[in-house]
Amino acid sequence: MKLTVVGGGSTYTPELVDGFARLRDTLPVEELVLMDPARERLELVGGLARRIFTRQDHRGRITTTDNLDEAVDGADAVLLQLRVGGQAARQQDETWPLECGCVGQETTGAGGLAKALRTVPVVLDIADRVRRTNPHAWIIDFTNPVGIVTRALLRAGHKAVGLCNVAIGLQRKFAALLSVPPSGIHLDHVGLNHLTWETAVRLGGPEGEDVLPKLLGEHGDRIAADLRLPRPLLDTLGVVPSYYLRYYYAHDEVVRELRTKPSRAAEVAAMERELLTLYADPELDEKPELLAGRGGAFYSEAAVDLAAALLGGGGTPYQVVNTYNRGTLPFLPDDAVIEVQAAVGAKGATPLPVPPVDPLYAGLMADVTAYEHLALEAALHGGRDRVFRALLSHPLIGQYAYAETLTDRLITHNREHLAWA
Incomplete structure (x- = not known):
């Protein structure tokens, strides 16, 4: 089995490689190709990746290249984890929206739109080259904004599934609070990428007992603190929102906070410099503890599980992924990309049925879905008017002057x- 990681020079990559090494029985990778145009950092990451495989006695081969066509040739699956413009562009995304009184964040609001405009054309070019070289390969997208990027891939007819680590992180957190193994927790996870709610936490599987009321009753204070939302709000909602919902539920508070501290982009850029220094140490043969602060917790386990299921070799039967709605949420278009539990196999992802959704969440989902449609139109066709329409439609902006x-x-x-600008 050959897997290719586009954006393999990312400081995330050792987390992914560690998962491939630990979970080799689930996903028996024979060749792992790390592809990135940044050769210097790619070699640092690639060197550590090989040492991780050696330490864990993984017999797979790891190669590095800056040649995309060479990297994807013969690949069974291609994972996308790229950042067009790097941390410098992210710094801008998190800065100029704040000047207008709006959240500056890399996946939502104006900053998220900027990232989508930069990213979608690049991802579609990569996917076209994958299809020309190996039309049977699966594309697993971890590149933000995942919902918009995955919708672009599916709309263009690619074999693609979007992946986010929010759900697996919550699964692990809830399992620890309940003192059960993660495999014993099934989430009723519903929404769009970075706009999701856990409406039930079930023991054992989709039909298992819902212990969410118990979880909120016994551990609500801790969960609220992690989300940085007030406990009474969780009690009123009766569900657990993703931490991204704080941008909506406490927008003005978040803006005030962001204006008084260094940007997340600056923090990550500093962390990346330190990580690359660590990766250069020829004695380092495991992912460093510092990597946990980089983000992407449990990304490797989710990626292994998804790739294994898509390639017919295993994986858990139900996984939270980003895929076409196709009637799952009747208040959204069929071609909206939603993030829900799905049955995943060699033919792709099929969403599980979702109980009726409270209008409190359904309304916001519908608003953001409309924005994502307009954002994709702007990314595909360009033009100031399309950018303006997308921004005007976003619930975090909404006012014409902004x-x-x-x-x-x-x-x-x-x-x-932006080729059209």
Whole structure:
């Protein structure tokens, strides 16, 4: 089995490689190709990746290359984890929206739109080259904004599934609180990427006992603290929102906070410099503890599980993924990309039935789905008017004066990445 990671020079990659090494019985990788145009950092990451395989006695071969066509040739699955414009672009995404009183964040709001505009054309070019070289390969997208990018891939007819680590992180957290193994927790996870709610926490599987009321009753304070939301709000909702919902439920509070501290992009850039220094140590043969602060917790386990299921070799039967709605949520278009539990196999992902969704969540999902449709149109076809329409439709923006100013700033800060600008 050959797997290719596009964006293999990312400091995330040792987390992924560690998962491949530990879970080799689930996903028997014979060749792992790390592809990245940044050769210097790719070699640092690749060297550590090989040492991790050696330490864990994995017999698979790891190769590095900056040649995309060579990397994807013969691959069974291609994982996308790229960042167009790097941390410098992310720093901009998190800065200029704040100047207008809006959240500056890399996956939602104006910053998220900027990332989508930079990313979608690049991802579609990569996917087209994968299809020309190996039309049977699966594409697993971990590149944000996952919902929009996955929708672009599916709309273009690619064999693609989107992946996020939010659900697996919550599964692990709830399992620890309940003192049960993670495999014993099944989440009723519903929404869009980075806009999700856990409406039930079941023991044993989709039909298992819902212990969410018990979880909130006994551990609500801790869960609320982790989400940085007030406990009474969780009690009122009766569900556990993803931590990204804080951008919606406490927007002005978040803006005030973000204006008084260094950006997450600056923190990550500093962390990446330190990680790359560690990766250069020829004695290092395991992922360093510092990597846990980089983000992407449990990404490797989710990726292994998904790849194994898609390639017919195993994996758990139900997984939270991003895929076409196709009637699962009747208040959304069939071609909306939703993030829900799905049965995953060699033919792809089929969402499990979802009980009726509370209008409190359904309304916000519908609003953000409309934005994602307009965002994809802007990413595919360009033009100031399309950017403005997408920004005006976003629930975190919504006012025409903000949308006008943000449109101009987005284009100014991203001109080098926008072919039409």
